Structures are given as structure tokens and as C-alpha cells.
Amino acid sequence: MRDVFHADPADVTLAAAMHGLSDPLRLRIVALLARNGETECSEIRRELDISKSNTSHHFRILRECGLLRRINHGQQQSARLRADEFEARFPGLLGAVLDNIESDQQQAGA
Amino acid sequence: MRDVFHADPADVTLAAAMHGLSDPLRLRIVALLARNGETECSEIRRELDISKSNTSHHFRILRECGLLRRINHGQQQSARLRADEFEARFPGLLGAVLDNIESDQQQAGA
DNA sequence: CCAAAGGTTCAACGATTGTTGTACCGTTGA
DNA sequence: TCAACGGTACAACAATCGTTGAACCTTTGG
Numbered sequence: 001m002r003d004v005f006h007a008d009p010a011d012v013t014l015a016a017a018m019h020g021l022s023d024p025l026r027l028r029i030v031a032l033l034a035r036n037g038e039t040e041c042s043e044i045r046r047e048l049d050i051s052k053s054n055t056s057h058h059f060r061i062l063r064e065c066g067l068l069r070r071i072n073h074g075q076q077q078s079a080r081l082r083a084d085e086f087e088a089r090f091p092g093l094l095g096a097v098l099d100n101i102e103s104d105q106q107q108a109g110a
Numbered sequence: 111m112r113d114v115f116h117a118d119p120a121d122v123t124l125a126a127a128m129h130g131l132s133d134p135l136r137l138r139i140v141a142l143l144a145r146n147g148e149t150e151c152s153e154i155r156r157e158l159d160i161s162k163s164n165t166s167h168h169f170r171i172l173r174e175c176g177l178l179r180r181i182n183h184g185q186q187q188s189a190r191l192r193a194d195e196f197e198a199r200f201p202g203l204l205g206a207v208l209d210n211i212e213s214d215q216q217q218a219g220a
Numbered sequence: 221c222c223a224a225a226g227g228t229t230c231a232a233c234g235a236t237t238g239t240t241g242t243a244c245c246g247t248t249g250a
Numbered sequence: 251t252c253a254a255c256g257g258t259a260c261a262a263c264a265a266t267c268g269t270t271g272a273a274c275c276t277t278t279g280g
Contacts, residue, residue, distance in 0.1 A: 001256080018132035019129075022128035023238080042257090045256095052256080053242090053260095054240075077256070092210075096203040096205070111227065111228085112275075114228080133268080152226065160269095163269080163270065166229085167228095167268075170228090185225070185276075186226070
């Protein structure tokens with residue numbers, strides 16, 4: 001699988017980071033990764049019921065704001081949160097978001 | 111001045127809150143209000159050099175995600191952050207964002 | 221009562237976004 | 251070698267966004 005762009009967290013603006021975390025689908029992806037750690041892309045797709053292209057699209061945005069790293073395992077790809085690096089760049093931000101995703105998810109499901 | 115819609119923070123989704131905080135101009139407005147407290151709209155406009163309509167537009171978005179309250183002082187209007195209510199709805203979020211605005215502002219200005 | 225000033229609303233625009241489907245590329249297993 | 255599979259890239263679309271300018275409404279001051 002071809003290599004893919006990963007942003008240097010140092011180059012990410014706060015506005016870009018906030019934008020990356022402003023979509024409901026991306027928040028669900030982030031929540032899932034925070035819960036499960038490194039996860040196969042196909043499993044994320046299955047669990048969240050997103051199309052292939054759309055998953056790839058949102059993955060890209062998350063990579064471009066320094067939140068997600070893609071790991072190449074041959075044919076199977078997987079993703080994981082760059083929690084520590086993101087925390088170093090935006091202290092406290094990811095934690096606050098993660099703390100608030102759950103309650104929001106419930107609200108969205110209601 | 112006519113009354114204007116203010117969202118109940120309880121009705122605001124996390125995604126909406128993140129969206130409200132995902133624009134550079136809105137982040138500057140929020141930072142200014144966090145620094146100065148209640149501020150006249152015209153002063154914000156002057157300080158940030160935004161057009162009248164655009165200011166009103168961004169104010170509306172901030173009101174719609176429960177972040178900003180408009181105060182009617184006759185002809186002169188002013189705005190202030192709903193910091194406590196927002197904190198109650200999304201614990202830790204606004205604080206984390208505010209902590210990160212400064213460094214980002216410097217980056218944007220560079 | 222009238223003109224000026226502070227804000228909001230509306231129409232319009234270019235740009236960006238989220239979504240889908242299709243074509244494409246790299247890897248794997250027969 | 252070749253077909254199937256996992257992901258990405260691209261084109262297209264409707265929808266939304268940020269910005270501007272003009273029209274409008276309220277309040278204030280003369």
C-alpha cells in the first residue's frame with residue numbers, strides 16, 4: 001500500500017484541530033480508537049457502517065490534523081490515535097473531547 | 111434592538127460546539143472575550159477588524175452553540191462568554207481551548 | 221420629527237465540506 | 251499468473267460556510 005501523508009502536529013493550527021474534531025462521524029471514529037486502541041480500518045468501517053471512500057476521506061482529515069496514524073500491515077491497514085503527540089501539541093484538548101463524546105453519543109442516539 | 115436566539119447549552123451537541131470553535135475568527139473573538147469579559151460589539155469589531163455583517167454572523171454561530179450571550183444596552187450591544195454554562199455542559203473543553211488559543215495566535219501571526 | 225449610528229437580515233458569491241460511486245493500485249492467496 | 255480484497259484517488263453532487271454589500275429596524279441625539 002502506498003505511503004500516505006501524516007501531518008506534523010507542530011504544523012497543525014488549533015482551528016484545524018478543532019475542525020478535525022467537529023464532525024459527528026469523526027468523533028465516533030476517535031471515540032472508537034480511544035476505546036480500542038489500534039484498530040483495523042475494515043473493522044472501523046464495519047462497526048460504524050461507513051462506505052470505503054468516506055472512511056478513507058475522514059481518515060485523511062484526521063491524519064492531516066495530526067490525530068491519527070495509519071499503520072501498514074501488508075494488505076490490512078490499521079489506525080491508531082496519536083494521543084501523546086496530540087496532547088503535547090494541544091494540552092488537555094483531546095482529553096476534554098474524549099470525556100464529552102460519550103454523553104454526546106447517547107444524546108445523538110436518543 | 112430585537113431579541114435574538116440563544117441556544118440552551120443542553121441542546122448543543124459536541125460536534126456543534128466543536129464547529130463553533132473551529133474558525134480562526136471565532137477563536138479570536140472567544141479569546142478576546144475571555145480576556146476582557148463583557149465587551150461592546152463595536153469594540154470587538156474595531157479590534158478584530160471585521161465587517162458588521164460578518165461580526166453578526168459569527169456572533170450568531172457562537173450564540174447557537176451556547177458560547178456567547180448578547181446583552182442589550184439600548185443602542186449599544188455587548189457580548190460575553192457563557193463560560194460557566196458551557197463548562198457545565200462540556201467540562202474542561204473551553205478551558206483546554208482557551209489554553210491553546212494563545213500559542214496558536216502567535217503561530218498565525220508569524 | 222429626522223438624521224445618524226449600532227446591529228441584524230437577506231441575497232449573492234466563491235470556496236469548502238460530506239457523501240457516493242467508480243476507477244485505480246498494491247497485496248495476498250490459489 | 252491472476253482473480254479477489256483492502257484502501258486510496260478522482261469526479262461529481264448537494265449542502266454548508268465565510269465573506270461582502272445593501273436594505274432594514276431600533277435606539278439615540280439634535
